[in-house]
Amino acid sequence: MPIELFLDAISDGFVALDADWKITYANTSAGRICGLMPETMIDRNYREVFAGLAGALFDVQLRQAAERRQLLEFETHYLSCQRWFHIKVLPLPVAGLAVFFHDITERKQTEAERVEAVACERQAQHEAQTLHEVAASIAGEAEHELQRREAAGDATSLLGAIVDSSDDAIISKDLNGVITSWNNSAQRLFGYTAEEAVGRSVAELLIPQDRQEEEPKILERLARGERVDHFETVRHHKDGTLLDISLTISPIKDQQGRIIGASKIARDITERRRFEKRLAEQAHLLDLTGDAIIGRNRQDRIVYWNRAAEELYGFTREEAIGQISHELLHTEFPEPLPTILEALWRDSRWSGELSHASRSGSRIIAFSRWVAERDDKGELIRILESNNDITERVHVQEELRRANLDLEQFAYSASHDLQEPLRTIKIYSQLLTGASPGAAETTEFLGYLRDAATRMELLVRDLLAYAKVNQMERPLEPVAASDALAAALGNLAGAVAESGAEITFEELPAVRVHEMHLQQLFQNLIGNSIKYRDPHRPLAVCIGVRRDNESWVFSVSDNGIGIAAEYKEQIFGLFSRLHNSDKYSGTGIGLAICQRIVERYHGRIWVDSEPGCGSTFHFSLSR
Numbered sequence: 001m002p003i004e005l006f007l008d009a010i011s012d013g014f015v016a017l018d019a020d021w022k023i024t025y026a027n028t029s030a031g032r033i034c035g036l037m038p039e040t041m042i043d044r045n046y047r048e049v050f051a052g053l054a055g056a057l058f059d060v061q062l063r064q065a066a067e068r069r070q071l072l073e074f075e076t077h078y079l080s081c082q083r084w085f086h087i088k089v090l091p092l093p094v095a096g097l098a099v100f101f102h103d104i105t106e107r108k109q110t111e112a113e114r115v116e117a118v119a120c121e122r123q124a125q126h127e128a129q130t131l132h133e134v135a136a137s138i139a140g141e142a143e144h145e146l147q148r149r150e151a152a153g154d155a156t157s158l159l160g161a162i163v164d165s166s167d168d169a170i171i172s173k174d175l176n177g178v179i180t181s182w183n184n185s186a187q188r189l190f191g192y193t194a195e196e197a198v199g200r201s202v203a204e205l206l207i208p209q210d211r212q213e214e215e216p217k218i219l220e221r222l223a224r225g226e227r228v229d230h231f232e233t234v235r236h237h238k239d240g241t242l243l244d245i246s247l248t249i250s251p252i253k254d255q256q257g258r259i260i261g262a263s264k265i266a267r268d269i270t271e272r273r274r275f276e277k278r279l280a281e282q283a284h285l286l287d288l289t290g291d292a293i294i295g296r297n298r299q300d301r302i303v304y305w306n307r308a309a310e311e312l313y314g315f316t317r318e319e320a321i322g323q324i325s326h327e328l329l330h331t332e333f334p335e336p337l338p339t340i341l342e343a344l345w346r347d348s349r350w351s352g353e354l355s356h357a358s359r360s361g362s363r364i365i366a367f368s369r370w371v372a373e374r375d376d377k378g379e380l381i382r383i384l385e386s387n388n389d390i391t392e393r394v395h396v397q398e399e400l401r402r403a404n405l406d407l408e409q410f411a412y413s414a415s416h417d418l419q420e421p422l423r424t425i426k427i428y429s430q431l432l433t434g435a436s437p438g439a440a441e442t443t444e445f446l447g448y449l450r451d452a453a454t455r456m457e458l459l460v461r462d463l464l465a466y467a468k469v470n471q472m473e474r475p476l477e478p479v480a481a482s483d484a485l486a487a488a489l490g491n492l493a494g495a496v497a498e499s500g501a502e503i504t505f506e507e508l509p510a511v512r513v514h515e516m517h518l519q520q521l522f523q524n525l526i527g528n529s530i531k532y533r534d535p536h537r538p539l540a541v542c543i544g545v546r547r548d549n550e551s552w553v554f555s556v557s558d559n560g561i562g563i564a565a566e567y568k569e570q571i572f573g574l575f576s577r578l579h580n581s582d583k584y585s586g587t588g589i590g591l592a593i594c595q596r597i598v599e600r601y602h603g604r605i606w607v608d609s610e611p612g613c614g615s616t617f618h619f620s621l622s623r
Contacts, residue, residue, distance in 0.1 A: 177203055191237050227250050249262050331355070333354060361549040495527065500539065529541045551621060557615070
């Protein structure tokens, strides 16, 4: 049965309120309570519709239920129709409140008449005692006493009629659990007539075998004078089916205040339990999915956050609920948010890539699908957002894009830089053909050939190093950066000594990078500092590190010749050289290798420099 049909069929009044306290649904019973057609109540503030009910108690309870996100129950009097109601306020899963109105006017009248009847009975007993003590009293007083007793009997009869007309099953039992009264609603609920039920024990008649321990515990509490409120359990129907029941049980006392039994009010909550079970199953299904599912209301506040969202972003459900989603996750949108929302309102759906920040600060790329849920008037109620983590795929695609660019650059360099030493070898080989053996020019030509061959060897070696960067597997355990620096300085010991460089460094952390890659980074950057030193002052090189969120940012600073601003990006290209090879040796691949290593670990490398003042190379690596 659709939930709307179910809600419209129940005898209790029901309204749903949104976050702005406006009615979004009202059943027929709710309309009957306030004297309006249900459809005329929609989109109106509850204060306007229930003018005779809204007040301090009602308002406070509604707001407490909304703030605490928990069920609240209370009783209040509706002045407009002079009726009493038992109100249940239940926060809805997404936003707003569900409010149930159960008419308890008859119960209240019964309670009042019960009090009056008991008072009459006590008065009658007092008068009877007086009559016994003054047996010689006049007949008029005896007649008056008789009338009082008849009034008490009439009140008791009225009480019985009210009990039988109640919508709830009302049952009384003695302290042994034997049923002593059974109203008509008890017959409707459990299927037994009063003749079948009275005189039998509750445990035998109604309680399933696996719940037999409940009745002794209830009787113990009643014997101590305690009341049992809204105890939810399961009971048998006459036909064997199981019913979900809410019980409220109160002790019954005699005139001397001794507990002689109990009155029990039983309410069928089977349908409510089924509804709750459906909601729980739906939430469970969303928790089983691997996608992070986020529900947002019209104010963009999170109202649902599944287990996958907890695992992906690091925030618990309790931490996320109520937060504005794009503020919590520091969302970076592919286009302005108003443009996205315009498409969502137009098409009821949107999809695209978003960048989110996890609790740890790391960035997550998600393929996000948004679906808009609307009411009958087409107004947006909430947005369901499904996010699939594609961070690794995006990184792979980026690496592939860079690899393709590298391939293009390599092809260009191979046709240019590699051919330069080959042309030298070819020219001087031809000149050697016509030269005399042992002549001075022969030795000179051989020197040129040797230099060209050496340069060719260095180019091929560095190209191989560049190509092998992505072949090493990522290490499972962090490695000490200080060990990698020590190895690099060992390899550069000769150059350091020759240049007279002063090398200083801080204590360095451990990072999850292959040690050979880290050594190559330090060696290339320190080697560049030595190569491009200023001849007019002693070389000073400093290696430092600082923490930046979830990354370590290393730095290699020197007081060398520096780099002009227009070349700060160009220097990281393959075979990129700013100076003539006659003055500064090298292949122009060293910084390209550094960049490839850093990007292999999703880091970044850049340089701050000023000509004549030195350079500081920075590179970031995940902690």
